[in-house]
Amino acid sequence: MLEKFSYWKVKSKKENNTDNNNLENIPKHVAVIMDGNGRWAKKRGLPRIAGHREGMNVINKIVKKANQLGIEVLTLYAFSTENWKRPKNEVDFLMRLPERYLSVELPKLIEENVQIRFMGCTNNLPNHTIQAIEKAVEQTKCNTGLILNFALNYGSRDEIVSAIQNIAKEAVSGNLDPNSINHELVSKYLMTEELRDPDLLIRTSGEIRLSNFMLWQLAYTEFWFTDVLWPDFSEEHFLEALHVYQQRIRRFGGI
Ligand SMILES: Cc1cc(N2CCCCCC2)n2ncc(-c3ccc(F)cc3)c2n1
Numbered sequence: 001m002l003e004k005f006s007y008w009k010v011k012s013k014k015e016n017n018t019d020n021n022n023l024e025n026i027p028k029h030v031a032v033i034m035d036g037n038g039r040w041a042k043k044r045g046l047p048r049i050a051g052h053r054e055g056m057n058v059i060n061k062i063v064k065k066a067n068q069l070g071i072e073v074l075t076l077y078a079f080s081t082e083n084w085k086r087p088k089n090e091v092d093f094l095m096r097l098p099e100r101y102l103s104v105e106l107p108k109l110i111e112e113n114v115q116i117r118f119m120g121c122t123n124n125l126p127n128h129t130i131q132a133i134e135k136a137v138e139q140t141k142c143n144t145g146l147i148l149n150f151a152l153n154y155g156s157r158d159e160i161v162s163a164i165q166n167i168a169k170e171a172v173s174g175n176l177d178p179n180s181i182n183h184e185l186v187s188k189y190l191m192t193e194e195l196r197d198p199d200l201l202i203r204t205s206g207e208i209r210l211s212n213f214m215l216w217q218l219a220y221t222e223f224w225f226t227d228v229l230w231p232d233f234s235e236e237h238f239l240e241a242l243h244v245y246q247q248r249i250r251r252f253g254g255i
Pocket residue numbers: 034037052053055056059077078079094095097098099101102116118132133136150152230
């Protein structure tokens with residue numbers, strides 16, 4: 001079990017043979033905790049928001065590669081319910097990133113048949129943030145390529161509590177037999193109701209914890225942790241994570 005939580009340094013190119021040809025056992029749903037942006041900036045004597053800006057630029061490379069490889073869902077943890085505790089200037093900056101990203105990338109994402117989704121709580125989000133996201137969701141809802149799922153103002157425990165409350169309301173109103181409550185039903189009441197659970201979770205910056213992210217959905221997910229800070233995360237790092245996943249599935253898949 002320890003092996004599954006061991007760090008993975010990026011191997012040299014020659015050892016990493018996940019590429020556009022080796023599509024066997026590619027994970028269908030990859031979730032990413034994009035961590036290390038503040039530290040990246042601090043190492044360079046820059047303000048934290050410089051790390052977030054640089055981190056946003058990394059997304060395009062990973063989205064393009066994921067779409068090329070035929071990954072079905074890419075979930076990106078962009079802002080947690082705990083992030084409201086950060087300084088106001090940083091939160092205000094972060095709340096402008098969705099519209100900043102979409103104003104540049106949405107036409108290209110539409111062109112690449114990417115479908116944008118959002119999971120999280122719209123309470124507390126500024127209207128300009130909500131409107132930008134809702135417009136992108138609406139304009140890409142018929143796309144059939146990669147599902148790019150942004151987790152924004154998302155917290156897994158809140159998500160689970162909300163699911164339990166809604167299930168209880170249905171049971172109290174007589175619309176739901178408590179004996180019918182099972183894993184499948186609970187999943188349907190979560191924000192990821194139509195999405196398959198992540199096959200691979202990537203977390204950058206060397207932190208080895210889930211930070212209240214998709215706690216129910218990650219029950220059977222392979223975890224890949226790397227010391228690399230998100231702004232330094234590259235296609236090569238992404239391919240390394242996919243390669244490790246392929247090797248694990250090959251080793252453990254048949255047992
Ligand atoms: C709050 C926040 C922070 C944010 N960061 C940049 C990436 C590094 C991690 C944190 C900072 N990014 N990057 C993209 C979005 C986004 C969100 C929704 C959407 F529909 C389109 C883009 C974003 N949102």
